[in-house]
Every structure is written in C-alpha cells, then in structure tokens.
Amino acid sequence: MTRTVDVVVIGAGVAGLSTALGLAATRDVLLLSAGDGSTPWAQGGVSAAYGEDDPLDHARDTDIAGAGFCDLRNVRALVEEGPQRLAELIAQGARFDRDDDGSLSRTLEGGHGRSRIVHAGGDATGAEVHRALRSALQLTGVQTMDGRTIGLIKSDSGRIVGVLVETGTEITRIDARAVVLATGGVGNAYLASTNPPTVRGDGIALALRAGASVVDMEFVQFHPTALFTGETGGQLPLVTEAVRGEGAVLRDMHGRRIMAGRHPRADLAPRDVVAREVEATMRRDGSDHVWLDATSIAPDVLRQRFPTVLASCARIGVDLLSEQIPVAPAEHFLCGGIRTDRDGATDVPGLYAVGEVAATGVHGANRLASNSLLEGLVFGRRVATALTLDLPATDHGHSHELALNHDREPERVRAILTKYAGIRRDGAGLNAAADELEPLGTGPLATVARSVIAAATTRQDSRGCHWRSDYPHSDERWDEHIVVRLDKDDRPTTRQLLHATTQ
Numbered sequence: 279m280t281r282t283v284d285v286v287v288i289g290a291g292v293a294g295l296s297t298a299l300g301l302a303a304t305r306d307v308l309l310l311s312a313g314d315g316s317t318p319w320a321q322g323g324v325s326a327a328y329g330e331d332d333p334l335d336h337a338r339d340t341d342i343a344g345a346g347f348c349d350l351r352n353v354r355a356l357v358e359e360g361p362q363r364l365a366e367l368i369a370q371g372a373r374f375d376r377d378d379d380g381s382l383s384r385t386l387e388g389g390h391g392r393s394r395i396v397h398a399g400g401d402a403t404g405a406e407v408h409r410a411l412r413s414a415l416q417l418t419g420v421q422t423m424d425g426r427t428i429g430l431i432k433s434d435s436g437r438i439v440g441v442l443v444e445t446g447t448e449i450t451r452i453d454a455r456a457v458v459l460a461t462g463g464v465g466n467a468y469l470a471s472t473n474p475p476t477v478r479g480d481g482i483a484l485a486l487r488a489g490a491s492v493v494d495m496e497f498v499q500f501h502p503t504a505l506f507t508g509e510t511g512g513q514l515p516l517v518t519e520a521v522r523g524e525g526a527v528l529r530d531m532h533g534r535r536i537m538a539g540r541h542p543r544a545d546l547a548p549r550d551v552v553a554r555e556v557e558a559t560m561r562r563d564g565s566d567h568v569w570l571d572a573t574s575i576a577p578d579v580l581r582q583r584f585p586t587v588l589a590s591c592a593r594i595g596v597d598l599l600s601e602q603i604p605v606a607p608a609e610h611f612l613c614g615g616i617r618t619d620r621d622g623a624t625d626v627p628g629l630y631a632v633g634e635v636a637a638t639g640v641h642g643a644n645r646l647a648s649n650s651l652l653e654g655l656v657f658g659r660r661v662a663t664a665l666t667l668d669l670p671a672t673d674h675g676h677s678h679e680l681a682l683n684h685d686r687e688p689e690r691v692r693a694i695l696t697k698y699a700g701i702r703r704d705g706a707g708l709n710a711a712a713d714e715l716e717p718l719g720t721g722p723l724a725t726v727a728r729s730v731i732a733a734a735t736t737r738q739d740s741r742g743c744h745w746r747s748d749y750p751h752s753d754e755r756w757d758e759h760i761v762v763r764l765d766k767d768d769r770p771t772t773r774q775l776l777h778a779t780t781q
C-alpha cells in the first residue's frame with residue numbers, strides 16, 4: 279500500500295505533536311507513532327522565565343548545567359520563545375497548577391537559580407501537556423497512524439522522500455516531501471530507563487542509515503532518582519527532582535547527607551553532578567540504592583504536589599510521607615542526537631529532527647531540568663514554521679528504501695551499553711564494549727550503542743554527563759563536538775567539530 283502526504287511527522291510526544299499542530303493549517307500532515315513516547319511520563323514541568331524572571335538568567339543556568347558546551351544562539355531561542363509557547367499551550371486548554379492568587383505556581387529544580395518550573399497535576403505535567411496537545415490536534419483533523427517506522431526512502435538525488443511503516447503484518451510506503459523525526463531518545467538501549475520501552479533510538483538509527491550525522495552521543499543523562507523497585511531492568515518510576523526542589527535530601531546507607539558540601543547548590547546541583555555523587559556513594563557502600571528523605575516536607579504539600587510519586591512509592595510498599603524512599607540513577611535523556619540547525623534541518627535534504635532525538639546544542643553536555651518539554655514546544659513550532667514557509671519540492675526521480683535491520687540480540691546490546699557506558703566510563707571498558715558489540719549485527723539498537731561507545735571513546739575528557747575515570751577533568755583541547763556517521767559497512771566513524779562560542 280502507498281500513501282502520499284506533504285509531511286510525515288514520526289513521534290507523538292510533545293515535539294511531534296507541536297510540529298504536527300503547527301503544520302495542520304498549511305500542510306497535509308500525517309502523524310505516525312508507535313506509542314506516546316516519554317512525554318506523558320514527564321513529571322517536573324516546563325521551565326519558563328517570564329515576569330520578574332529574565333530569560334537570560336534561564337539561558338545562563340542552561341549553559342552552566344550544560345557545562346558551557348551549549349549552542350548559545352539556540353539556547354536564546356529556547357528561553358526567549360518558551361514563554362510564548364507556554365501561553366499558547368494554556369490558551370489551547372492545558373491546565374497548569376496555580377497559586378491562591380491565580381498566578382502560575384512555580385517550583386525549583388536542580389541547576390535553576392530561581393523557581394521557574396511550572397507544573398500540572400502536581401507532578402503529572404507531561405501527561406497534561408500531552409493531553410492538551412492531543413486534544414488540540416484532534417480538532418485540526420490531522421491524520422494519524424499507529425505503526426513502527428522501519429525505514430526511510432531516499433531518492434537517487436539524495437533527498438528523503440518517504441517512510442516505510444510496519445502495522446501488524448503490513449508494510450505501508452508513505453511518500454512525502456519532508457520527514458520529521460520526533461522519536462525521542464535512546465532509553466531502551468539501556469537495561470533500565472525512566473523512558474517507556476517504545477523509546478529505543480529508532481530515530482537515530484534511521485537518520486544514520488540515511489547518511490545523516492549525529493553528534494554529542496556520549497552525553498547520555500542519568501536521572502539521579504529513579505525509584506529503586508528491585509527490578510533491574512525496564513522502565514523505572516521517576517521521582518521528580520521537584521521533590522528535592524521542595525526540600526527533600528539524599529542520604530547514604532548510614533543516614534549521612536550525600537550532597538552536603540559537594541556543590542554550592544547541594545541536592546539541587548545540576549543533575550549530572552548529583553547522579554555522579556549518588557553513583558560514587560553506591561559504589562563506596564556496595565549498595566544498589568541510596569535514600570531520598572522527604573520527611574521534612576509537610577504531608578499536605580507532598581500529597582498535593584507529588585501524587586504520581588506517592589502512588590509509585592505505595593506500589594512498592596514505601597510511604598513518601600513518613601519514611602525515606604530507595605532511589606538509584608537510571609538512564610533518562612539523550613543530550614545529543616541528530617545534528618540539526620535551529621529549524622530542525624539535518625544534513626540530509628528532506629529529513630528533519632526535533633525534540634530529544636535532535637541535537638540543536640541547547641542541552642550542551644548535560645540538560646537542565648525541565649528544559650525538555652520546553653524544547654519540544656519551541657523547536658516543534660520552529661520546524662513547523664520552516665516547513666510552512668518552505669517545503670522541499672516533490673522529487674519524482676528514482677528512489678531506494680533504507681530499511682532498518684533487525685536486532686538479533688537486543689538484551690545483549692542493552693547489557694553491554696549499561697555496563698560500559700553508564701555514569702562512569704573508562705577507555706578499557708569502552709574498548710571492551712566495542713569488541714563485544716562487534717558480532718551483534720547492525721540493527722537499530724546495536725547501531726545506537728556503537729554510536730554512543732564511539733563518541734565516548736573518542737572524547738578523552740570529562741564534562742557534563744560524560745565522566746571518564748581515566749580522564750577525570752574537563753580539558754579545553756576537547757572543546758570539540760564528536761560527530762558520528764556510518765561508513766559503508768554501517769559502522770560508526772567519528773570526526774571532531776570545534777565548539778562554536780558565538781552568542
């Protein structure tokens with residue numbers, strides 16, 4: 279079966295929904311998805327500097343959290359366009375929490391210099407953002423289709439002209455003038471992640487197969503506080519950083535505070551710093567978790583602000599109100615991804631990327647808390663605007679299909695990536711990972727894992743969420759981004775690209 283549309287958007291999280299919504303009035307759009315992505319699971323909120331807050335302060339916090347490795351022009355777009363996108367979302371029906379005087383409630387999270395995180399349903403912000411965008415999209419009549427994208431179609435002139443979608447036993451070909459990947463990160467390439475299992479790096483693998491560049495793949499962010507349920511794999515419940523924003527602290531097995539004296543912002547240090555301290559504490563104590571102590575927070579506040587976390591705790595028989603809860607780091611977010619410009623264009627004509635799967639440089643070496651929903655809203659709109667203004671012409675030439683190969687041994691790939699490319703890495707481990715991945719084929723998970731390993735091996739310094747115990751310091755000789763592409767055998771090759779410091 280074949281269909282034809284103007285634009286295919288792949289992924290129904292905040293970035294994909296925002297893109298489709300922005301295009302609905304001007305283009306014939308098809309929204310393709312295999313699940314709703316990570317958006318409905320996002321807890322903390324949307325960061326937005328408005329009123330007495332200054333977007334430039336937000337930009338500074340973003341770049342500090344990003345270890346000074348952000349693209350500052352794109353960060354400015356993020357922080358300056360963010361409040362407007364938030365206002366539009368509210369106008370579309372999103373219900374954010376409000377204080378008694380009717381103003382938006384704002385909370386604090388790690389790395390932010392002031393309270394600027396707006397939230398919904400206490401800790402169910404992603405679900406509300408998702409609901410509001412979905413409802414708005416339904417009113418537009420945009421076509422949707424459930425299915426996994428298993429390949430891109432490329433014209434002989436080098437342009438992406440469509441996709442192949444698997445729905446049950448059928449494969450459908452969809453021809454389009456532009457394809458937008460909004461498929462999220464690489465969560466399921468690791469054994470344990472806060473992301474749902476459908477988030478597995480397919481977008482990265484599709485782009486690489488199509489000849490696109492990916493960048494900053496070594497910057498995989500681990501959330502310091504996933505609930506330690508005793509499960510060693512799969513999707514772990516998040517314990518939002520906003521719990522620490524309200525006053526909770528991390529403790530080791532002996533009841534000692536982990537973050538005291540480790541960073542001026544202590545438990546609200548940027549996420550990479552906290553995750554590293556938690557990992558080091560667990561290693562030192564030989565434990566598989568640490569404790570999060572929220573007992574100093576009034577029970578009413580906890581009930582009102584964190585119903586999702588309370589329910590997750592209750593499911594494993596712990597009570598957030600009266601006792602410490604067990605937490606451990608888990609894979610959370612890919613700061614790098616498919617290299618794009620500020621309007622989502624990749625280096626392959628006709629192929630665009632947006633949201634977590636894209637690398638615009640706004641996260642640098644470590645994403646600031648609650649900047650990801652914001653990224654989806656801002657850059658989703660930017661891609662939609664770009665494709666409204668200028669949609670590539672139809673390419674009537676010959677084309678060929680670039681279908682993904684199957685992963686023969688996904689569990690093995692996940693185990694290797696988890697073992698060697700977690701919070702702490704070193705050259706010997708990364709080389710071992712490359713060797714162990716070698717016989718595992720060229721399926722999407724293996725491709726993603728090899729890309730992370732290649733980038734992490736190349737970068738011989740530590741910055742942001744890439745921490746190498748054999749190169750424990752940041753070194754200005756590595757003020758370069760690692761760009762990965764596939765060679766003719768579908769193996770990653772890397773090159774270095776100087777970090778631009780232009781504002």
Ligand code: SIN
Binds near residue numbers: 519646649650
């Ligand atoms: C959290 O609520 O801690 C996660 C928010 C985020 O990933 O930005």
